[in-house]
Amino acid sequence: MARVYREGDIGNEIAQKRIAVLGFGSQGHAHALNLRDSGCEVTVGLYRGSASWPKAEEAGLRVAEIPETVRWAEVVMMLLPDERQPPVFREQVAPNLAEGNLMLFAHGFNVHFNQVSVPPEVDLGLVAPKGPGHVLRSLYEEGKGMPALFAVGRDATGQARDLVLSYAKGIGCARAGVLETTFAEETETDLFGEQAVLCGGLSALLKAGFETLVEAGYQPELAYYECVNELKLIVDLIYEGGLARMRYSVSNTAEYGDYTAGPKVIDEGVRERMREILADIQSGRFAKEWVLENQAGGSSFLAMRRREAEHMVEKVGAELRALAAEGAQSPAGSPAGGES
Ligand code: NDP
Ligand code: MG
Ligand code: MG
CATH class of the missing domain: 3.40.50.720 (NAD(P)-binding Rossmann-like Domain)
Known part of the structure; x- marks a missing residue:
């Protein structure tokens, strides 16, 4: 170790x-x-x-x-x-x-x-x-x-x-x-982690799950609770005690689905593209693209930021968080829930 x-x-x-x-x-x-x-x-x-x-x-x-x-x-x-x-x-x-x-x-x-x-x-x-x-x-x-x-x-x-x-x-x-x-190892693994897993991979996974349910006709609010909001509870369990702690806490049905469906979502094609992302980081290709993007005033970066902020998953999430915040302010146990 x-x-x-x-x-x-x-x-x-x-x-x-x-x-x-x-x-x-x-x-x-x-x-x-x-x-x-x-x-x-x-x-x-x-x-x-x-x-x-x-x-x-x-x-x-x-x-x-x-x-x-x-x-x-x-x-x-x-x-x-x-x-x-x-x-x-x-x-x-x-x-x-x-x-x-x-x-x-x-x-x-x-x-x-x-x-x-x-x-x-x-x-x-x-x-x-x-x-x-x-x-x-x-x-x-x-x-x-x-x-x-x-x-x-x-x-x-x-x-x-x-x-x-x-x-x-x-x-x-x-x-x-x-x-x-080393500087090389920190730089390459940090960029890979944020692109493939923590930020890029995760945002894309959440949106894909949400959109799949909404396209199939399910309520967007429900899709948000299921595919986005609940993630925090799952991640907290993984943080506490690894995948095993999460799998212990979810139902056996969820655990079985985890083993059978997970590898279908993250299949060899995804792994191959992860290796391509890593190769672009190692070769300096990503770095060059990001340096040039900034020299151009960040026009693509700012356009992507704007477009992503307008995604339905963000609008639904903001509405549900506002409701939860209202709920948290109302007196506990009040039958009227503090609402007029
Ligand atoms: P932020 O964007 O949060 O902080 C920017 C700070 O720099 C602000 O105080 C800003 O001032 C100031 N600033 C911006 N331009 C100038 C300038 N020209 N002259 C002087 N001050 C300026 O940066 P982060 O904390 O996200 O990132 C800092 C470093 O830490 C990066 O190398 C990043 O990779 C690394 N890092 C970041 C992590 C994170 O949690 N965000 C995690 C691990 C590493 P103003 O208020 O005026 O804009
Ligand atoms: Mg980073
Ligand atoms: Mg469930």
């Missing part, structure tokens, strides 16, 4: 360093607040006029513009959206890094696909929490942690490895477990 680092395996080197967290979005707010609550000295780096600036100040953090923040810091974590990082890195970060600094990323895309180039006298590392930033923060507040990957891209000082691990501990990830990887 791969070595999983826990809190006891890791030192507190990070608490001795001045840390710049660039960006205050999903990951940025979680890193900055978790590090601060772990006793670290943090400044958030943003641009004047950023909507995030007042949010970071309200959270009690010091905020400054990126060049100034990088000059002050010894450890810099880049948490801007991946597609915004290259010009900001080139113009505002790289010129202000000093020999012996540690430059960190939370996803390897721009380093692995050569969209940024970190100066040779600067250490390079990766700390990639395996989950959304808001969950990274809430787990930390509950005294728990989110698992993370770490990698050392360059260790010019000889201290990078300990410091990268210590950063992962500072954001709470060593409470769950931290696993060593």
